[in-house]
Amino acid sequence: MRYLLSILLLLSQVSLFSQAQISQDNFEGNSTITSWFGDDCLIDTNFTNPFPTGTNLSSKVLKYSDIGGQYANVRFDAGFNFNLVTSSEFSLKIYVPSSGITGNQNNQVSLKLQNGTSATPWSTQCEIIKPIVLNQWQTITFNFGTDAFINLDPNSQNPLNRWDFNRVLIQINGENNNSNVMAYIDDFLYSGAISTCTNLVWSDEFSTNGVVNNLNWFHQTQLPNGTSWYNGELQHYTNSQTNSYCSNGILSITAKKQTLTQQNQTKQYTSARLNSKFAFKYGRVEVRAKLPTGAGTWPAIWMLGKNIIEPGGYWTASHGTTNWPACGEIDIMEHWGTNQNIISSAVHHPINGNLSIGEYTTNSQYKAGVSNNFHIYAMEWNAQSITFSVDGVNHLIYNPTIKNQYTWPFDAEQYILLNVAIEPSVSSSFVQSTMEVDYVRVYQEAALATTNFQNSERIKLFPNPVSDKLTILNLENTNPTAEIYSILGQKLHSCILLTNETNIDVSNYQNGIYLVKLISESDNNTYKFIKK
CATH class of the missing domain: 2.60.120.200 (Jelly Rolls)
Structure with a gap:
């Protein structure tokens, strides 16, 4: 490979993660979803929780207002294709007050998977419908590996054999009606399994x-x-x-x-x-x-x-x-x-x-x-x-x-x-x-190795795993250079460490393992952190 050979030589002793597939949103700043959109309805992704009771005491939720739209739903594009073989479960919390409903529709919530790149994304969608109870927070799970599903096109394959799903739709009390529904959604989660093939065995x-x-x-x-x-x-x-x-x-x-x-x-x-x-x-x-x-x-x-x-x-x-x-x-x-x-x-x-x-x-x-x-x-x-x-x-x-x-x-x-x-x-x-060909790498299953990547008494990285802000605690009497590399050897950041604490924004990094290489007269070691 053309760069960072010294880092990559160390990688033969450390396990590596493949990129996780994660879509999550608690509507309080911890989100990987940036494309919420309301079809034929109104949404507010920063709404104060009107019912902070039971299983959901959080302060912010998504407000879903179907004011008569015939095909109202809320949706987002994941930015990747779901691998339902490794992880087929989606979950969310929902509260539907009886005072916000008109008509005589079934009290239910649907989760639909679609191909958002298709000109007619609904035509090959797959749907799971679950009943809901009014006037309380509840957690609903949709598992495309175990739950009964509905293919709009009966010729579509089993969802576990599909690779083209990249859009999620949430619909409450069905479609093809003009009834009103007020609902609140929180803690949406899809967490695709990180690859179990984590150990670099040959390259x-x-x-x-x-x-x-x-x-x-x-x-x-x-x-x-x-x-x-x-x-x-x-x-x-x-x-x-x-x-x-x-x-x-x-x-x-x-x-x-x-x-x-x-x-x-x-x-x-x-x-x-x-x-x-x-x-x-x-x-x-x-x-x-x-x-x-x-x-x-x-x-x-x-x-x-x-x-x-x-x-x-x-x-x-x-x-x-x-x-x-x-x-x-x-x-x-x-x-x-x-x-x-x-x-x-x-x-x-x-x-x-x-x-x-x-x-x-x-x-x-x-x-x-x-x-x-x-x-x-x-x-x-x-x-x-x-x-x-x-x-x-x-x-x-x-x-x-x-x-x-x-x-x-x-x-x-x-x-x-x-x-x-x-x-x-x-x-x-x-x-x-x-x-x-830049490289050929083969990974197999192994427990995560941390040899040669421990924090020292003078340099510490925290929190680890980290979600947004990485802090490097520097107790040395020098100000070393810190360089952050992806697991593929791409240099992502470089800075001079301050005495005491240096904060680095990693919120836009993909989930996985990253390497911090310190360059100074007293410390030329490499440290690792995990972005979650």
């Missing part, structure tokens, strides 16, 4: 210039059938630095228009295909990369079973026992130059009843500028499911109900592949294009 930051690190990677160059690669691809893969090399913390895999004869075959294009010399079962893979461009380019970040029989593959000689697709294939990222800015992921496995014939499950998402900017392509794999995302936004969750040798060959170790192939559709004007 390559590509920090050494020149050849690719052969302790981590194997160049796969042998034509598997003696004449070509699969899918009619046109390239030779090589171990030449013209096709793969490291420079300034970046691995470059370059596909080139270049005539090359090897293995008694002449081809007009060259590229590189790397196999990781590390294999694992279950965990999270994160790859930060910028993709090549041009019709005919086919970059991929993917995985194969360590037990695959494939001529020329790194693991075949020592562990090859199983042919494709019975070995299983996990495609973290695939991109085709003929479909710019569309990122696809897939799992390949045998068709039911025949281990020799493959089928696959796939989905994709639009991501602007994939060939101009770096993005994080991630896959999280456990015994139940495999989830794919780009920059934290999920687009595919594979979770078959029946798991057997046909649907789930994903119960054994897999290894990582990086390559850029050339398809027959390549443009005649194509010369070369490169996939740039």
